[in-house]
Amino acid sequence: MTRPLLLVVAVALYNAKGEILLAQRPEGKSMAGLWEFPGGKVEPGETPTRALVRELQEELSIMVDEADLIPITFASHDYPKFHLLMPLFRCRAWAGDVIPAEGQSVAWVAPSSLHDYPAPAADIPLFDVLSGK
Numbered sequence: 419m420t421r422p423l424l425l426v427v428a429v430a431l432y433n434a435k436g437e438i439l440l441a442q443r444p445e446g447k448s449m450a451g452l453w454e455f456p457g458g459k460v461e462p463g464e465t466p467t468r469a470l471v472r473e474l475q476e477e478l479s480i481m482v483d484e485a486d487l488i489p490i491t492f493a494s495h496d497y498p499k500f501h502l503l504m505p506l507f508r509c510r511a512w513a514g515d516v517i518p519a520e521g522q523s524v525a526w527v528a529p530s531s532l533h534d535y536p537a538p539a540a541d542i543p544l545f546d547v548l549s550g551k
């Protein structure tokens with residue numbers, strides 16, 4: 419079966435303690451309740467980093483400089499309706515306080531504890547990379 423390729427961009431946002439921000443998908447969305455990296459779909463005409471800057475402003479009310487987004491790895495995963503291709507950037511610098519703007523719960527998680535959070539299947543290999551497994 420041919421599935422459309424969906425380009426989504428995501429970020430591992432690190433605080434000064436080396437913890438990573440996960441956001442819980444709200445009720446009513448697909449995969450509600452699972453924990454994921456902030457980000458979203460790359461819209462036509464956008465680069466991945468521009469899309470990420472936009473999503474972080476919309477979702478978490480923070481301002482990120484594209485130059486502070488460092489590519490680290492990616493997910494490539496077959497979901498029933500699409501194939502997800504998701505570059506993952508890391509970021510340690512932003513302006514403003516993290517205020518979830520869409521009612522999502524967020525958590526700062528030590529890399530070694532990422533696997534304690536139920537997550538979309540595509541994210542499991544990313545948790546392995548970030549936790550050095």
Ligand SMILES: Nc1nc2c([nH]c(=O)n2[C@@H]2O[C@H](COP(=O)(O)OP(=O)(O)OP(=O)(O)O)[C@@H](O)[C@H]2O)c(=O)[nH]1
Binds near residue numbers: 427453459541
């Ligand atoms: N932002 C983000 N999306 C992810 C992650 N892992 C993963 O499978 N996805 C999937 O990537 C897709 C696009 O995410 P999105 O945030 O723009 O989509 P959405 O919830 O607004 O729309 P949707 O309800 O149609 O899924 C979703 O199907 C989402 O489940 C992740 O770590 N971060």
